[in-house]
Amino acid sequence: MPDPVASRDVSPQLDAWRTRADAALARALDSIEHGEPRLLAAMRHAVLLGGKRMRPLLVYASGRAFGADDALLDAPAAAVELVHAYSLVHDDLPAMDDDALRRGRPTVHVAFDEATAILVGDALQSLAFSTLADAPVADGRRVAMLRELATAAGADGMCGGQARDLAATGKRKRGQSHFSEEDAGSIQDLDPKNDSDPFFSPADLERLHAMKTGALLRASVRLGALAAGAGEAALAQLDRYAEALGLGFQIRDDLLDVEGDSATLGKTAGKDVAQAKATFPALLGIDASRRRLAALGDGMHAALEPFGTDAAALLALGRLALERDR
Amino acid sequence: MPDPVASRDVSPQLDAWRTRADAALARALDSIEHGEPRLLAAMRHAVLLGGKRMRPLLVYASGRAFGADDALLDAPAAAVELVHAYSLVHDDLPAMDDDALRRGRPTVHVAFDEATAILVGDALQSLAFSTLADAPVADGRRVAMLRELATAAGADGMCGGQARDLAATGKRKRGQSHFSEEDAGSIQDLDPKNDSDPFFSPADLERLHAMKTGALLRASVRLGALAAGAGEAALAQLDRYAEALGLGFQIRDDLLDVEGDSATLGKTAGKDVAQAKATFPALLGIDASRRRLAALGDGMHAALEPFGTDAAALLALGRLALERDR
Structure with missing residues (x-):
């Protein structure tokens, strides 16, 4: 089929949306009335560190598609x-x-301090929900969007994925850890002295990333569509796109760590290997990881096909995620 | 006026609501489908540490009043x-x-580890919003409740109060702290080397507690009323009750630290003094604190008067908070 993106350059659109997102973030921060000055300064610092604004762009692109x-x-x-x-x-x-x-x-705990950084994260999460609660869409849609974001952020999504990552890489400070007898009964299979799993499979790694980064990317796509009033069938189709995007994004990240040079990346290449992190190149090999990435790109493309040119921005964002060089 | 509470013993009702709250919390935790086992165990541990269930009781009592x-x-x-x-x-x-x-x-970081404790808090906050998003009330009320909770929890409420507490008591680890030049411009009045304010007034302390603990207590009262469809005038009247309750709760806490003995308290008496914490007895004196507490009790009573016996449980909870001996 003819590529709907080839005929259009969406980058001015993405730039315009990025500007809109920054303005919306500034308004959200400005909505705080009685904030403690240092906390507010640290919250602004944190939001500025956000970077590419991939998730807001997915919201706009998905809403636009509908x-x-x-x-x-x-x-x-x-x-x-x-x-x-x-x-x-x-x-x-x-x-x-x-x-x-x-x-x-x-980072925030370095520029400010650790206690402030903990509070900054907590307050930004609350601000996400109060901002979303004021979205100018019908109440039923707002409830659906709030539920979507809460689920994606929590133990079934981002936090759960981060917990799996901690378990996989054994980053937890074990010296501090002990269990009361009562706890021991409820978490019998967990030996705190042996929480790094040597039998971590590619499927485990996919699940980890589907939760840790995939859940919020998928929620971003769904939130845009929900704001537009998209139905269940369209949402399910978008999930296929978002899941390919999320996983592809991570495989690309892992490959860049192996293939990239630090100057282009803006961070230290080879860090994953040095830290013995579970990555797709480490578990699958580099060639198989590249093939998987290509297949995900095809899947992403196929998932958007029914939407035709309406999904041009979504497709462009997917390509950016899967083909980026930093 | 005759005391509407004197004629009724509400404690069986409070026990029944406490049981309901525990069941609702268990259902919320059970709703997590793909939780990492250690994270889930630590979330359960955290929720069990919650204690008196004062906030859920306020929700039930307030909803019942309407x-x-x-x-x-x-x-x-x-x-x-x-x-x-x-x-x-x-x-x-x-x-x-x-x-x-x-x-x-x-505590969670002791029973498990620090990274898990950070994630537990993050995931519990998300779970609060996904649980509330499923409340079986009309969409418009649910949006209002979600907004209320998000605002009370964030920088304008609980997190902001905790930030003021850190600033007041100078608990922040200053050794770690430094500012980039860019930050310095936006937070000009803040000298990180002198963030403990020696001129902390009783009004500052009231504001701190109104945010740190008062905001969530007030939200609890409002959420019950919002679920019941209470109007603005009733909510404003309830705010008067909740504000007296929240401040009285804290003054009682401070007085117990000075007057109480550790065995009854279940925690170390005199800890506030030992830590040179800003407290009401320290700033106002013990007698003036007692008088303030009594006046807040009267104010709480007066705020509930228009609701008559419908507010019996709210009044009983207020008394528990202001007259407790631990």
Whole structure:
């Protein structure tokens, strides 16, 4: 079939949406009335670290595919980015990934302090929900969007994926850990001294990423469509697109770590290998990872086919995610 | 006027609601489908640490005052307690209050580990919103309830209050803190080396507690009333009750620390003084604090007067909060 994207350059559209998303984020932060000054400064710092604005762009692109006006999409666009930004702040904490820099700037616990960073993440999550609760769409749609975001962010989504990641890489500080007898009964299969699983399969890794990053990417796509009033069948079709995008995004990330050079990446290449992280190249091999990525690109394309040129921006974003070089 | 409570013993009702709240919390936790086992075990541990279930009881009592069936109130009751439980987990972290025990049991980061405790708090907050999004009330009311909870939990409420507390007590780990030049411009008035304010007034302390604990208590009262379809005038009247309750709760807490003995309290008496914490007895004196507490009790009573015996359970809860001996 003729490629609907080839005939159009969507990058001016993406730039315009990125500007809209930044404005919506600024409005969300400005809506705080009695914020403690240092907390507010740290929240702004965190949101600025967010970067590419991939998730808001997915909200706009998905809403556009179903004819929604951009004004209906600002609140969900800001909300998904606030959740993403909060997750970065908490992931960077010393007890988690212990990262001092993100996109060349000091992370929140470094620029401010650890207690503030914990609160920043907590308050950004709340702000995501209060922002979404004010989206100018019908109440029923708003409830559906709020439920979608809450589920994607929580133990069945992003937080659950991060917990799987901790379990897989044994990043947890085991020295601190002990269990009361009461706990031991309820988590019998978990030996805190042996929580890094040597038999981590590619399927386990897919599940981990489907939750850790995939859930919020999928929610971004669904939120745009929900704001536009898309039906169940369309949402299910979009899920196929979003799942391919999410997994492809991660495989691309893993491949870049192996293939890329640090200057282009803006972060240290080879870090995953150095940390003995479970990655797709490590579990599948580089060639098989590349083939899987190509297949996901095809699947993404096929999932969008029924929407024709309406999905041009979604397809362009998918390609950006799967073909990026940093 | 005759005391509407004197003629009725509400404690069997409170026990029944406490049982309902625990069941609603168990259902919320059971709704997680793909949770990582250790994360789930730690979330259960955190929710069990919650204790008195004051906030769910306020939801039920407030809903009852406006004729709501208990079944409409289970979701908001669980939601407010999930937010409370998450806040305790994060407050107990080493970077915050660094508490190893809560209600005689190890805190989450001690029983599990710090990374898990961070994720537990994050996932409990999400679970609060997904639980509330499923409340069996009309969409418009659900949106109002979700907005209410998000605002009360965030930078304008609980998180903002905790940030003020950190600023007041200088608990932040200053050694780690530095600012980039860019940040310095946006937070000009904040000297990170002098963030403990020696001129902390009683009004500052009231504001701190109105946000840190008062906002969620007030939201609990409002959520019950919103589920029942109460109007703006009734909500404003309930706010007067909830604000007196929230402040009185804290003054009682501070007085217990000075007057109580550790055995009755179940925690170390005199800890506030030892930590040089800003408290009402420290700022106002003990006698003035007692007088303020009595005046708040009267105000609470007056705020409920228009509701007559319908507010019997709310009044009983208010008394429990202001007259408790632990």
